[in-house]
Amino acid sequence: MASQILQSQQDEAALEAEGQAYFDRIISEDSRIEPRDWMPAGYRKTLLRQISQHAHSEIIGMQPEANWISRAPSLKRKAILMAKVQDEAGHGLYLYSAAETLGQSRDQMMDDLIAGKARYSSIFNYPALTWADMGAIGWLVDGAAICNQVPLCRASYGPYGRAMVRICKEESFHQRQGFEILLELANGTPEQKQMAQDAVNRWYAPSLMMFGPPDDDSPNSKQSMAWNIKRFSNDELRSRFVGMMVEQVRILGLTLPDSEVRFNEETRKWEHGPLDWDEFKEVLDGRGPCNAQRLERRRKAHDNGAWVREAAAAYAEKQSRKQAEKELAA
Amino acid sequence: MKPPHGNPEMPASAGGGSDSSSAPTETTTQAPTDAPTNSTATAPGTTSPEATPQSQAQTGQGHRSAWPLWEVFVRSSRGLSHVHAGSLHAPDAAMALRNARDLYTRRNEGVSIWVVPADAIASSDPDAKGAFFESPQGKDYRHATYYTKSEGVKHL
Numbered sequence: 001m002a003s004q005i006l007q008s009q010q011d012e013a014a015l016e017a018e019g020q021a022y023f024d025r026i027i028s029e030d031s032r033i034e035p036r037d038w039m040p041a042g043y044r045k046t047l048l049r050q051i052s053q054h055a056h057s058e059i060i061g062m063q064p065e066a067n068w069i070s071r072a073p074s075l076k077r078k079a080i081l082m083a084k085v086q087d088e089a090g091h092g093l094y095l096y097s098a099a100e101t102l103g104q105s106r107d108q109m110m111d112d113l114i115a116g117k118a119r120y121s122s123i124f125n126y127p128a129l130t131w132a133d134m135g136a137i138g139w140l141v142d143g144a145a146i147c148n149q150v151p152l153c154r155a156s157y158g159p160y161g162r163a164m165v166r167i168c169k170e171e172s173f174h175q176r177q178g179f180e181i182l183l184e185l186a187n188g189t190p191e192q193k194q195m196a197q198d199a200v201n202r203w204y205a206p207s208l209m210m211f212g213p214p215d216d217d218s219p220n221s222k223q224s225m226a227w228n229i230k231r232f233s234n235d236e237l238r239s240r241f242v243g244m245m246v247e248q249v250r251i252l253g254l255t256l257p258d259s260e261v262r263f264n265e266e267t268r269k270w271e272h273g274p275l276d277w278d279e280f281k282e283v284l285d286g287r288g289p290c291n292a293q294r295l296e297r298r299r300k301a302h303d304n305g306a307w308v309r310e311a312a313a314a315y316a317e318k319q320s321r322k323q324a325e326k327e328l329a330a
Numbered sequence: 331m332k333p334p335h336g337n338p339e340m341p342a343s344a345g346g347g348s349d350s351s352s353a354p355t356e357t358t359t360q361a362p363t364d365a366p367t368n369s370t371a372t373a374p375g376t377t378s379p380e381a382t383p384q385s386q387a388q389t390g391q392g393h394r395s396a397w398p399l400w401e402v403f404v405r406s407s408r409g410l411s412h413v414h415a416g417s418l419h420a421p422d423a424a425m426a427l428r429n430a431r432d433l434y435t436r437r438n439e440g441v442s443i444w445v446v447p448a449d450a451i452a453s454s455d456p457d458a459k460g461a462f463f464e465s466p467q468g469k470d471y472r473h474a475t476y477y478t479k480s481e482g483v484k485h486l
Contacts, residue, residue, distance in 0.1 A: 036456035083436075090433050097417045100399075106419060107396045166416070170437075313397070316422035 027228055032158040035101040043227055046220065047157050048102045050229070055095035056113045056120035060294050062088045064128040064137060073131060080177050081134065087174065091167045098159040114299050122280055123206050125288030132185050132192075132199035138178015140200070140207035140245070146171045147241045148211060156228035179248070186253045193253075200249070201257040208272060209280045211238040217277070236269075243270040399448040400426040402433075404440035412444050420445075 019038030026033055033039055062085045069085065072078040096106050112118040123141055128134065149171065152164040185196035212218055212234040224230040232240075242261060249256050260273035282288065397419040403412035415434040420426035426445040434440065454462050470476045480486050 034456075086432075086436065090436065093418065093433055094416060100417075105396070163416070309397075312421045312425055316425070319422060 027156055030156075030228060032161065033156055034158045042223070044102055046224060046227070047160065047229065048099055048104055050224075051095055051099040051102070051160055051163075052104065052109050052112075053119050053121070055092045055099060055109065056118050057124065058088050058092035058095060059113070060120045060124045060298060062092075063294055063297055064124060064126075065134060068128060068131065068134050071131070072134070077181075084138075084174055084177065087170050091163075091170070094163040094166055095160075098157075098163045101159045110302070114295070114302055116286065116295055119284060121210060122283040122288060123210050125283050125290045125294060126202070126206055127290050129202070130195050130199060132182065132195040133203070135178045135181030135185060135196060136199035136203040138174050138176075139182055139248070140178075140203045141210070142171055142174040142178060143245070144207045144210045144241055146175060147237050147244070151231035151237075152229075154228075154231060160229075179252070182252050182254070196252070197254050200252075200254050204257050205275055208238055208242070209275055209277075211235075211241070213277060213280070239269045239271070242272050246270065397421045400430070400445045401448050401451060402426075402430040403444040403446070404430075404434055405442040406440055408441060412442065415439075417448060 016038075020040065023033065023037065023039055023043075026037070033043075065081055065088070066085050069078055069081045072081050096109060099109060100106055109118070113120070128137060146168065149164055149168050153161055153168055155161045155164065182196050182200070185192040187193075212221075215221060215233045215235045218234055221230060221233055225233070243263070245256060246261060258273045260271065262271055263269075264271050283291070286292075398421075399417055400420055400423075401417050402415045404415040405412045415430075418426065418429050418433055420429050423445060427443060430443050430445055435443070466472065
């Protein structure tokens with residue numbers, strides 16, 4: 001008996017070693033892991049956390065913009081904003097699908113979000129105060145997201161990479177429409193230009209913090225890079241983003257609210273002023289300006305949609321019953 | 331009622347007026363398959379061919395079951411094959427098609443869509459790995475490039 005247990009433990013260990021070797025080879029070849037491959041528990045857990053947080057961010061991210069659809073200044077702007085919000089919903093769904101392949105049910109993820117157990121990007125807990133914020137969100141927030149997401153198209157987990165390819169194709173519309181909103185305001189009346197500058201001032205630092213904590217305070221980054229999930233460090237991506245914004249803000253005729261932005265000739269990297277990481281942690285832990293409001297809205301939307309889900313299920317059930325009766329009669 | 335051009339985004343109050351603890355009860359967020367009849371008996375399961383054995387175990391464990399999973403295939407233009415685009419949840423085929431249209435063809439990506447219940451797809455055993463695909467190994471003669479003596483001969 002004891003020897004049988006020992007035997008099965010040995011078999012399991014052998015299987016695990018074989019799986020690990022296979023996994024290591026795939027990663028070292030920079031190939032892709034697919035859902036039914038063996039993978040280390042930590043790899044699965046890391047991906048599940050990252051992908052589900054990313055999905056939640058897309059879903060919560062609909063809110064600041066959806067709030068402005070009815071107040072957008074023209075029919076064209078309303079239509080654009082609706083298309084963008086619809087995209088965000090789509091991005092959330094692509095990502096939930098990818099997360100599901102790791103063994104988490106979608107309902108569980110939805111429940112975790114509504115219950116306030118799941119995290120999402122801190123950026124969406126800041127309020128969008130004026131129409132110019134729609135511009136700043138598109139330009140800065142979606143811009144930062146693109147910087148982050150383009151390398152994720154090559155993430156070692158197949159379903160995640162494929163979802164990111166789809167998302168990145170759609171994000172560039174988001175950033176360009178934001179840029180255009182700001183450009184028009186910046187070329188408008190002095191008040192409009194001031195409104196655009198004010199929005200850029202408020203969204204600049206939060207968008208830099210979207211890349212996550214500095215490298216020396218980001219314990220999971222190293223492992224994620226070893227697993228080919230992340231391709232570049234947080235600081236590396238942030239520096240690249242700052243460089244791009246420096247160029248683009250000139251075309252807007254606005255300024256970045258950061259007197260310490262400079263290109264370091266030695267490191268060949270862009271540098272920026274200090275960021276308030278205490279604020280970042282506070283917001284992430286649920287104490288930002290809009291956390292409660294965002295979750296409440298999500299809960300209400302979920303509850304308000306209950307009758308639709310029920311009706312669709314009842315209809316599907318009725319149809320399949322009718323079909324079964326028909327087949328029985330035939 | 332908010333005025334039409336009021337600030338829609340001003341936080342209800344600095345800390346958020348409504349406390350997150352005032353969550354609606356679980357019962358109000360129940361998924362549709364709590365419907366009186368057993369709709370899952372005729373509906374496809376919720377596991378994808380991509381799903382892991384672990385997920386099958388998890389989703390089978392009495393967690394309120396949701397709409398089944400469908401795999402979506404899109405034909406991008408006439409003359410091309412349908413290609414797997416992704417997956418989605420829907421209560422039936424008609425809704426799956428509509429959702430697939432909204433989710434995967436917002437920018438003219440397709441002229442035709444297939445939706446397939448995920449659990450209707452049979453797939454090769456991932457544990458068999460190489461073995462299942464062994465037979466073409468060492469059979470270079472199945473490729474045109476194997477035949478080198480005809481190099482330089484025109485139209486061959």
